[in-house]
Amino acid sequence: GAVVSQHPSWVICKSGTSVKIECRSLDFQATTMFWYRQFPKQSLMLMATSNEGSKATYEQGVEKDKFLINHASLTLSTLTVTSAHPEDSSFYICSATALVGGSYEQYFGPGTRLTVT
Amino acid sequence: EDQVTQSPEALRLQEGESSSLNCSYTVSGLRGLFWYRQDPGKGPEFLFTLYSAGEEKEKERLKATLTKKESFLHITAPKPEDSATYLCAVQSFSNDYKLSFGAGTTVTVRA
Numbered sequence: 001g002a003v004v005s006q007h008p009s010w011v012i013c014k015s016g017t018s019v020k021i022e023c024r025s026l027d028f029q030a031t032t033m034f035w036y037r038q039f040p041k042q043s044l045m046l047m048a049t050s051n052e053g054s055k056a057t058y059e060q061g062v063e064k065d066k067f068l069i070n071h072a073s074l075t076l077s078t079l080t081v082t083s084a085h086p087e088d089s090s091f092y093i094c095s096a097t098a099l100v101g102g103s104y105e106q107y108f109g110p111g112t113r114l115t116v117t
Numbered sequence: 118e119d120q121v122t123q124s125p126e127a128l129r130l131q132e133g134e135s136s137s138l139n140c141s142y143t144v145s146g147l148r149g150l151f152w153y154r155q156d157p158g159k160g161p162e163f164l165f166t167l168y169s170a171g172e173e174k175e176k177e178r179l180k181a182t183l184t185k186k187e188s189f190l191h192i193t194a195p196k197p198e199d200s201a202t203y204l205c206a207v208q209s210f211s212n213d214y215k216l217s218f219g220a221g222t223t224v225t226v227r228a
Binding site for chain 2: 002004006032034042043044046049091093095097103104105106107108109110111113
């Protein structure tokens with residue numbers, strides 16, 4: 001149980017184009033999902049909190065107009081990187097909060113490798 | 118602001134050589150402390166959540182413990198497949214289920 005998927009697993013795009021990444025909770029409903037980015041040999045940095053049916057909450061320093069987040073249902077959140085540039089190249093990972101045994105656990109997707117050329 | 122410090126940064130072990138990883142934390146009201154395993158190019162894999170000082174959890178060769186200031190992840194008789202980066206994260210009551218991560222400890226187990 002508590003499986004989170006991401007699509008695509010990797011994507012290459014040209015500078016100036018937009019890319020959409022999907023995050024799905026496969027066997028549970030997630031009212032809250034999170035989006036992280038991770039640079040090589042670094043830890044995960046939280047970008048934003050995505051709540052079903054409401055606007056995402058962005059961490060300080062994250063451009064909300066560049067990283068558009070939509071949480072349209074209890075099992076799907078999407079991250080769109082708009083007008084991508086090479087510095088946006090990174091590993092993007094989502095997570096979803098699941099109620100397990102009376103406690104909220106956070107499960108991660110497999111990640112999406114974005115390369116902007 | 119929640120802070121998490123992991124040590125050492127890297128750990129090289131011989132197969133069967135037990136060791137411990139440390140996670141020191143500062144948080145205003147701990148909701149939970151999480152341990153994850155991350156393999157290169159993959160998302161973190163959930164290992165444990167600890168909620169209160171004195172709590173211990175085990176899974177195969179791994180055992181996690183928690184005090185009021187730190188957590189330890191003990192690896193007993195490791196095997197090469199235990200090679201990975203181990204991440205520690207904290208969640209506070211004041212932070213809406215967000216996780217604050219440490220930098221991780223990269224463990225390499227040689228056969």
